[in-house]
Amino acid sequence: MGTIKPFDPELVYVECAACGQPVLWEEGKTTEVLEWAGLSPGLLDAGWMILSEGCPQCTPREEYYVTHLVRLVRSEDPAGAATAKAR
Numbered sequence: 053m054g055t056i057k058p059f060d061p062e063l064v065y066v067e068c069a070a071c072g073q074p075v076l077w078e079e080g081k082t083t084e085v086l087e088w089a090g091l092s093p094g095l096l097d098a099g100w101m102i103l104s105e106g107c108p109q110c111t112p113r114e115e116y117y118v119t120h121l122v123r124l125v126r127s128e129d130p131a132g133a134a135t136a137k138a139r
């Protein structure tokens with residue numbers, strides 16, 4: 053049976069906007085960030101990335117970082133179309 057797994061928000065690429073390095077944060081953090089932002093993880097797919105204003109490498113004294121969700125691709129992908137259809 054072809055069960056379609058929902059996109060795992062932990063797979064969203066996270067980059068530090070300050071130093072440009074990929075940010076690897078602990079498991080579950082991305083989901084947490086999305087919840088803070090009031091976004092359902094189910095809305096995300098691989099066409100999103102997260103920009104973090106700071107990371108443990110360049111600003112290790114910060115415990116929390118301001119993050120921005122960035123759409124990488126246009127809504128020509130099926131997931132984007134599905135989102136647009138939801139009213």
Ligand SMILES: [Zn+2]
Nearest residue numbers: 068071107110
């Ligand atoms: Zn950084």
